[in-house]
Amino acid sequence: MSETGTAATSETTASAVQPKTDTEAFPLREAHSLVSDLMTPNPWIYWTDFLFNIIVGWAAFITALTSPLFSLWQIAAFTVAVFTVYRSAIFIHELVHLKKGTFKIFRLVWNCTCGIPFMIPSFTYDGVHNEHHKRDVYGTFRDGEYVPFATKKPIEMVGYVLLSFLLPALLVTRFLLLTPLSYLIPPLRKVIWERASSLTIDPGYRRSENAIRNDHNWRQQELAAFLFALTVVSLVLLDVLSYAVLILWYFIAVMVFILNSLRTLAAHAYRNSGAEPMTHAEQYLDSINVPGNPLITPLWAPVGLRFHATHHLFMSMPYHNLGKAQRRLVNGLSDNTLYLTTMRKSLWDALSRIWRESARTSASGSIQKSTYNNP
Numbered sequence: 001m002s003e004t005g006t007a008a009t010s011e012t013t014a015s016a017v018q019p020k021t022d023t024e025a026f027p028l029r030e031a032h033s034l035v036s037d038l039m040t041p042n043p044w045i046y047w048t049d050f051l052f053n054i055i056v057g058w059a060a061f062i063t064a065l066t067s068p069l070f071s072l073w074q075i076a077a078f079t080v081a082v083f084t085v086y087r088s089a090i091f092i093h094e095l096v097h098l099k100k101g102t103f104k105i106f107r108l109v110w111n112c113t114c115g116i117p118f119m120i121p122s123f124t125y126d127g128v129h130n131e132h133h134k135r136d137v138y139g140t141f142r143d144g145e146y147v148p149f150a151t152k153k154p155i156e157m158v159g160y161v162l163l164s165f166l167l168p169a170l171l172v173t174r175f176l177l178l179t180p181l182s183y184l185i186p187p188l189r190k191v192i193w194e195r196a197s198s199l200t201i202d203p204g205y206r207r208s209e210n211a212i213r214n215d216h217n218w219r220q221q222e223l224a225a226f227l228f229a230l231t232v233v234s235l236v237l238l239d240v241l242s243y244a245v246l247i248l249w250y251f252i253a254v255m256v257f258i259l260n261s262l263r264t265l266a267a268h269a270y271r272n273s274g275a276e277p278m279t280h281a282e283q284y285l286d287s288i289n290v291p292g293n294p295l296i297t298p299l300w301a302p303v304g305l306r307f308h309a310t311h312h313l314f315m316s317m318p319y320h321n322l323g324k325a326q327r328r329l330v331n332g333l334s335d336n337t338l339y340l341t342t343m344r345k346s347l348w349d350a351l352s353r354i355w356r357e358s359a360r361t362s363a364s365g366s367i368q369k370s371t372y373n374n375p
Contacts (some may be wrong), residue, residue, distance in 0.1 A: 024337050025283040031313060034332045035325040041098060042058045048104060049320075050256035051093050054113050057084035064158035065248055078248075087302040089256060092199075094303060095122050096129045097315055100214055107214070110348075118253060119171035120199060127211035128198045133315045138283050139272035144200030144207075149270040159267055160201065164257035169252050176229040179222055201264060232311050243291065263301050266290060267308045271357075280313075287312045290344045291326060300347055305328035309342040317366045322338040 060081035062101055067074035107122060115121045131137045132145040137148050141329065149157050174196050182188040193204045212218065235241040242305065271287045272278060278286065287309035290297060295304045304319030307326050311317065317325060322375040329339055 026284070027335065028313075028355060029279060029335060031329055031339070034328045035314060035321075036318070038321035038325050039314070039317055041103075043103070043106070043321045045318075046091075046094070046103070047283045050088060050106070050110065051165060053084040054088040057081050057088055059112075060084060061248065061252065065242075065244060080253070081252050082259070083299055085114070085252055085260055086256045087119070087298075089118060089120060089301045090260075090305065091121060092122055092125045093129065093305070095214070098214075098314075111221060111224070116221065117167070118249075118256075119175055119209060119225055119229065121215075121218070121221035121225050123212065123215035123221050124197060124199045126215040126218075127213045128200060128207060130213050132212060133283075133312070134209055135280060135283070139278045139286065140273065140276070141274045142253055143274075144198055144202045144205030145275070146268065146272070147202050147265075147270060148273055149265065150354055151273060151361050152272065152358060153362045154355055154358045157355065160265070161258060161261045164261050165254055167257045168253035172229055172252075175222065175225040176233065207334040221300055259300055262317050262347065262351065263305060266301075266344070266347055267305070269357075284309055284313050285338065285342060287325065287342060288350055289342050290345055290347065290350055292322075292346055297347075 005151065039050040057080075060077045062239040064074050064077035064081055067077060088110075093111055095103070095110065111121055125160055132143055137149075147156075147160075174192070178188070178196060180190055183191050190232075193209070198205060198207045198211075200277055215221065232241065232245070232268050236246055267288055269288065272286060290301060290306045292301075292306060301308075304322040309325050310322055314325065330336055333339055344353070
């Protein structure tokens with residue numbers, strides 16, 4: 001029953017678990033009874049965590065901006081800015097899952113201090129991520145946050161990570177140029193909503209018209225992002241602000257997206273072909289927990305996302321209770337075997353497993369194709 005011993009189970013054993021045959025055996029009711037008292041978010045934790053990180057993040061941004069180029073001070077400040085801004089930005093995930101109509105001031109403050117300055121206002125995730133948790137959407141072609149990487153060539157994962165270098169420029173283009181252009185060309189509005197208003201990993205994702213849950217003021221958020229980008233770029237062009245502001249912003253944003261892309265690759269097994277939906281238990285067994293080191297792991301999987309599989313079991317559970325839920329389930333389930341199959345020891349462990357699985361699938365596909373062409 002120990003977490004350590006079972007977490008070290010070989011890759012072969014973990015991969016051998018077939019979700020469709022184990023669904024009925026997964027103790028969903030027992031798991032829920034163990035953690036049912038952990039569903040209430042603590043506003044003090046949210047406010048303290050977020051404000052500390054965003055304040056430190058902007059302070060580190062200014063320090064890096066004013067420090068000598070490539071000095072130890074600048075490198076240290078840049079590193080601090082990346083990790084604190086990253087943690088602050090990941091609160092967008094919590095905003096999606098908080099009870100509808102709650103944390104309104106927190107949502108506003110988050111958008112003003114983090115979401116809008118980094119061109120990721122909360123509406124770009126609101127509604128979109130909720131679909132990712134729907135039982136008839138998760139892992140299917142309609143799920144914008146799921147690509148069956150384990151069944152594709154490894155190079156596609158590399159391409160997904162490298163896209164991080166372009167994302168900040170694409171986001172600025174979306175809000176600074178496409179927003180006003182879409183009002184001059186009304187038919188463009190629908191295209192932008194469907195294809196350029198969602199934080200997803202599937203480039204073919206089309207956002208539905210009603211994919212919104214909390215942020216019905218998304219037009220105001222869009223306008224605010226446009227005005228912010230216009231103001232900063234104008235001040236730079238007028239020599240009021242240095243070009244270094246944009247350059248530093250860009251590099252911090254790139255690093256944040258790289259960290260998030262690696263975390264995303266480690267969040268699921270990505271084995272479902274997309275043709276059929278998965279049950280709640282199957283979604284869990286296709287997801288990954290990386291408890292890891294309590295100091296190091298939260299740097300790349302902040303705000304509870306190192307317990308991503310547990311989050312898929314209880315999507316309404318606030319991030320600050322996921323660790324406690326993890327411990328209860330490991331030690332309290334009458335049979336924790338299936339629960340522990342989602343465990344990975346580290347980011348490297350999670351990434352190397354999906355890489356090897358993708359490589360094996362790709363090699364197997366090549367052999368089959370060769371056999372077919374050369375009977």
